[in-house]
Amino acid sequence: MKKEDKPIALDAYQALAERYSQIAESKAENGYIEHPAIRKQLGNVKGKVVLDAGCGPGILATYMLNEGADVTGFDISPNMIELARQRSEGRAKLFVADMASPLAFVESGKFDIVASSLAIDYVRDWTVLLSEFWRALKPGGRFVFTIQHPLGAYLWYNPPTAFGVQYVEATWEGFGGAKVVMPDYYRSFEEVINPLIQAGFVIKQIVDAKPIEALKAKDPKKYEKYSKVPTFMCLEAVK
Ligand SMILES: C[S@@+](CC[C@H](N)C(=O)[O-])C[C@H]1O[C@@H](n2cnc3c(N)ncnc32)[C@H](O)[C@@H]1O
Known part of the structure; x- marks a missing residue:
């Protein structure tokens, strides 16, 4: 792998994998906003064949397995894939792979x-990943x-302009x-x-993710903050 081709977040997630795996489910941003939104x-995923792209330590993958899906997952971080293997107790088919490149498996x-x-953000150009996800899906697949x-993201990163795609960085302290x-x-x-439109997808729904009520008791300040300005969005696009 040439240095300039190295996935930007690989080193950070290799270092963070164990802590991310332990903490994400109880963290306001993940467990109380993003996980409920995507789920x-x-x-209902019962009986569905699902590809989990950037599966990390397998939190979503294991949820889907428990709901009766057949799950294949991949991630650029070998440490994350090992944690996903443990969390899913060997029930998911797992691969180390970069979604910026064709997915041979x-x-x-x-x-x-x-x-x-929360994974495709880390790829600047979505052309390859969208054409690979399109290829992976059955007609009518989601x-x-x-x-x-x-x-x-604009308020958090404060990039020089709100236009376009821009490399940014943040120091993460919330995982201990x-x-x-x-x-x-x-x-x-x-x-x-x-x-998404250029790749041929039909956009079915866009959700500005809000915190679930349970965050109000756990962390009222974050509940108020994230109820004012959305931190994540969830999209559904159909082939
Ligand atoms: C915020 S974590 C989300 C993990 C998991 N989806 C979850 O919600 O718990 C982002 C994940 O994307 C993975 N990732 C980043 N760049 C990637 C790439 N180019 N190809 C595959 N995975 C990538 C990281 O290694 C990390 O596990």
């Missing part, structure tokens, strides 16, 4: 759903995913232990929507 949008037209939770909301500098891409709204 609601996925709906993915059979064409096999999947009912491609799910991706691509259900979450990303950072352009509005929340040593701070991790997390690289990412800020994307404007048109940079989220137009690539």
Whole structure:
């Protein structure tokens, strides 16, 4: 792998994998906003064949397995894949792979759903990943995913302009232990929507994710903050 081709978030997630795996489910942003949003949008996955892109430590993958789905997952971080293997107790088919490149292990037209939770943000150019997810899906298959909301991301990263796709970084302290500098891409709204349209997808729903009520008691300040400005969005696009 040439240095310039290295996925931007690989080192950070290799370092963070164990802590992310332990903490994400109880964290306001993940457990009380993003997880409920993508699960609601996925709906009933019983009997569905699902590809989980950027599956991390397998939190969504294990949820879907427990709901009766047949799950294949992949992630760029070998540490994350090992944690996903443990969490899913060997029930998911798991691969280390970069979604910015063709996915050799993915059979064409096999999947009912491609799910991706907070992972495609880390790829600047979505052309390859969208054409691979399109290839993976059956006709009528659904691509259900979450990303950072352009509005929340703009306020959080404070990039020089709100237009386009821009490399940004933030120091993450919320997972305990040593701070991790997390690289990412800020994307404007048109940079989220137009690539989906150009790849052939029909956009079925866009959700500005809100915290669930349970966050009010757990962390009233975060509940108030995230009820004012969306931090994540969930989208469903259909092949
Ligand atoms: C915020 S975590 C989300 C993990 C998991 N989907 C979840 O919600 O718990 C982002 C994940 O995307 C993975 N990732 C980042 N860039 C990637 C790439 N180019 N290809 C595949 N996975 C990638 C990271 O390794 C990390 O596990």
